[in-house]
Amino acid sequence: MEQPLFQYNKPGRCVTFEEYRAEGGFGALAKGLMELTPDQVQQAVIDSGLRGRGGAGFPTGKKWSFVPRNLPGPRWLICNCDEMEPGTFKDRLLLEANPYSLLEGLALASYALGVAHAFIFIRRGYERAAANLRRGIAECRSAGLIGENILGSGFSCAIDLHVSAGRYICGEETALMNALEGVRANPRAKPPFPAVKGLWGGPTVVNNAETIANIPGIIGKGPVWFKGLARTPEGAGMKLFCLSGHVAKTGCFELPLGMPLGEIIEGPGGGMRPGSRFKACLPGGASTPCFTAEHWQIPMDYDPVAKAGSRLGTGGIVVFDHTTCMVAATLNLTRFYARESCGWCTPCREGIPYVNHVLETIEAGRGSEEHIAILRDHIKMLNNAFCALAPGAMGPVDGLLRHFMDEVQDHIVKRRCPLR
Amino acid sequence: MIPEHLQTELKLYVAAAVTPREAAVHVMKELQRHYGWLTDEAVTEAAELLGLSPLQVEELATFYEMIYRRPVGRRVVHVCDSISCWAMGGESLLQQLAARLGIAVGGTTGDDNFTLLPCCCLGNCGEAPTMMIGDNIYGRVTLESAEEILRRELAADAPQRFGG
Numbered sequence: 001m002e003q004p005l006f007q008y009n010k011p012g013r014c015v016t017f018e019e020y021r022a023e024g025g026f027g028a029l030a031k032g033l034m035e036l037t038p039d040q041v042q043q044a045v046i047d048s049g050l051r052g053r054g055g056a057g058f059p060t061g062k063k064w065s066f067v068p069r070n071l072p073g074p075r076w077l078i079c080n081c082d083e084m085e086p087g088t089f090k091d092r093l094l095l096e097a098n099p100y101s102l103l104e105g106l107a108l109a110s111y112a113l114g115v116a117h118a119f120i121f122i123r124r125g126y127e128r129a130a131a132n133l134r135r136g137i138a139e140c141r142s143a144g145l146i147g148e149n150i151l152g153s154g155f156s157c158a159i160d161l162h163v164s165a166g167r168y169i170c171g172e173e174t175a176l177m178n179a180l181e182g183v184r185a186n187p188r189a190k191p192p193f194p195a196v197k198g199l200w201g202g203p204t205v206v207n208n209a210e211t212i213a214n215i216p217g218i219i220g221k222g223p224v225w226f227k228g229l230a231r232t233p234e235g236a237g238m239k240l241f242c243l244s245g246h247v248a249k250t251g252c253f254e255l256p257l258g259m260p261l262g263e264i265i266e267g268p269g270g271g272m273r274p275g276s277r278f279k280a281c282l283p284g285g286a287s288t289p290c291f292t293a294e295h296w297q298i299p300m301d302y303d304p305v306a307k308a309g310s311r312l313g314t315g316g317i318v319v320f321d322h323t324t325c326m327v328a329a330t331l332n333l334t335r336f337y338a339r340e341s342c343g344w345c346t347p348c349r350e351g352i353p354y355v356n357h358v359l360e361t362i363e364a365g366r367g368s369e370e371h372i373a374i375l376r377d378h379i380k381m382l383n384n385a386f387c388a389l390a391p392g393a394m395g396p397v398d399g400l401l402r403h404f405m406d407e408v409q410d411h412i413v414k415r416r417c418p419l420r
Numbered sequence: 421m422i423p424e425h426l427q428t429e430l431k432l433y434v435a436a437a438v439t440p441r442e443a444a445v446h447v448m449k450e451l452q453r454h455y456g457w458l459t460d461e462a463v464t465e466a467a468e469l470l471g472l473s474p475l476q477v478e479e480l481a482t483f484y485e486m487i488y489r490r491p492v493g494r495r496v497v498h499v500c501d502s503i504s505c506w507a508m509g510g511e512s513l514l515q516q517l518a519a520r521l522g523i524a525v526g527g528t529t530g531d532d533n534f535t536l537l538p539c540c541c542l543g544n545c546g547e548a549p550t551m552m553i554g555d556n557i558y559g560r561v562t563l564e565s566a567e568e569i570l571r572r573e574l575a576a577d578a579p580q581r582f583g584g
Contacts (some may be wrong), residue, residue, distance in 0.1 A: 086502035086541040117438075124486050125542050127555040165445050165484035168540060182441030182470070184479050200438065244504035244545035251546045286503055286541075316545065318504050332506045340540060342483075 028220035049236030054208030087316035232258030276321035284313020287392030289399030337393030504545035
């Protein structure tokens, strides 16, 4: 099995600059700058079918194509490494093992987009990853791979690192731009979309770290090769899946997009931990409606997961066993979102704490049928929030009502949590 | 007052940024590293360095989970309470730690050594439950290993505070 991202990894340490180069690293950057035009690099990314790995799954090349040509003034590229979606730790493991694929990808993407200054926005807590990036940027700069006149091509691009101070909303791309500008990180209205008016008012592309790290492979080995890595006909590439919760072997694994859920849990995950039976999982991080055993065969790719009523999200699979109360698990998730709501818009600021209160009431054994109706209303109403945080918060509530209504009813009828 | 070398260092950092306020989070973190928390004095100093009003700095400072606008102990123990850690017993770890330190969650020990705070996902979900002290992340934490970690953190010469 090919692993375009993890192929450079060394056990227990970060790959060195020399090793990465000796094993073919930065070959794609040389190829891109010397043999391809920026448009050809962009076309290769479009042809590869690469979709954003940060959660929304938007086609990367298409996102790039929205940047208007020939607008005066600087344009910007931001790598979103504000990985704060609970259950997700892929970008951290990627960068702790190898910062170079991301830096090479950033240089290639900057070339394709005509960007002279790219930023990596990394969260607080990822200090080792940040240290690797800082060292990697310095190494690349002295080797002529970042900075002025890269590899003698005439193309110049600076890369800077911005280390944040912890807040989930900073991962939302317009809030992220505010955070980077040093403004309170509330989201911005769309339109105008960042591709037209983003960072400091200039055209801006925001891509997830895993997305950008996949660019060197696409340019080096070609879009056809990349597309062929996935297990579904419409899919493209490998994906970093994170396994956490009650599986035997937790961790982050680079697997073909479209590998069935059950195969991921049984294979790399080693099945459930001893004594545990599978009950449910969040397929793609905290904002995705849960899957149950009936979804065992669903190919873990964007469209099949969406068709099955959830989202591939970040690929952070959080597994729950038979001892888990799904009302309590959902309550934990809404508590997270209530705390992380930036307070900018009323539906989110007021709505999520209310949903949280209702779930608390049900979990405490004081719930009634009315409460279920309130939850249903809010799943719809919170779609009116300003950004995607509140609809995301309602994802798990939606999953709870669709797949575990009997368990919710059990709380109401027995007037206590049946699992505690 | 921050020492002159830090003042100079931060001025250079601000000057190198695309706009001064782009450096705001970095400046707040460095001042917090110096004072232990972002004091009122630090807010004024940050405002001067960034060309902002103290209120504008306040607006940013109160937004971030890991900028402390109230006094904290020499080491802040952040215990993750998000979903993967919750599934692996993070809730009881936090309560046990509070009992062991003799404080309520959010409180600071009488000797000023530790402040205990719950926090959002630390991106260490495969090694749950997780806690962070300074720049150090600890995974698969039990009450026993937590006590050992606290002892080691206490023995370390200088407390590790906010990273860059």
